[in-house]
Amino acid sequence: MPAYQSFLSGCHPHPMSNVLSVSGLSKTYESGFQALKNIDLEIEKGELFALLGPNGAGKTTLIGIICGIVNPTSGTVTVDGHDIISDYRAARSKIGLVPQELSTDAFETVWATVSFSRGLFGKKPDPAHLERVLRDLSLWEKRDSKIITLSGGMKRRVLIAKALSHEPEILFLDEPTAGVDVELRRDMWRLISSLRETGVTVILTTHYIEEAEEMADRVGVINHGEIVLVEEKQELMRKLGRKQLRLCLQHPLDAVPESLASYELELSADGSYLTYTYETAQNRKGITSLLHDLTEAGIRFSDIETRESTLEEIFVSLVHEAA
């Protein structure tokens, strides 16, 4: 690549590096209910994006439109450069969708159902690819089993195998771990992370904020049909996170001394703890002066604990603010 070109692309990331581009997307259902309001969203190739939102926020509607299941009212969506309406087949073939429930195919074998899925997208049979997918998902030994005989966890794996059968660029997972036990959830997390390593872009919706906290590169929050925020996960936690310092007192207090009023300390009901809350983005000079002022006030403590706010707390405060 000529030097000037790489210089330019360094300054202005080229839009073609985005594998999914959503612009001005709105959806009003026939009932008159507006489920999506002017959504803009750019997803980079290879990232793991978590879309968080409370029930009814519009997540399923958004994914439904991108996958061609729901018609948009206005706006555009392109998948790897293909418009989802004028170039539907090409756009759809780039997408693998893992729905929440496996509703059909109960009496088919794993192999038959996965082969059939590939065929749906007009792809030539490729047994070597399907074998790889089934092996990666620990389903190879089960290839001749009928789906009805599989455990819930194995059925979930089949859903993913089906979605990967036609070698999609983007994999959508709608609540991939809803209703699964802790062990399977961990397994699914491992699986999803390893998928990303193969270069597939992964977009997942989740109620389990912990899931996003563990895996996502970026987090989008949707509420009442609007994208409230899109941010690098690390940046989000740095910007909006709070830290708390909890001091276990040697002698309980009746009230916080006047001299410490500026720290807005919280005294526990039994007077044995003081809690100091501070923004992680700010400098931490506050702590040094707090500890100094506590000593000045004659307050002794026996222990100190710190805790950081979780993505869940950040999410709840965002959604609450926007309500």
Ligand SMILES: Nc1ncnc2c1ncn2[C@@H]1O[C@H](COP(=O)(O)OP(=O)(O)OP(=O)(O)O)[C@@H](O)[C@H]1O
């Ligand atoms: N066919 C429809 N007709 C009218 N309203 C609909 C239709 N489908 C969905 N809605 C409404 O649109 C809103 C968004 O629904 P959507 O299923 O997209 O939300 P969601 O974020 O996926 O929620 P959940 O997490 O509960 O699945 C909801 O208020 C829902 O009742």
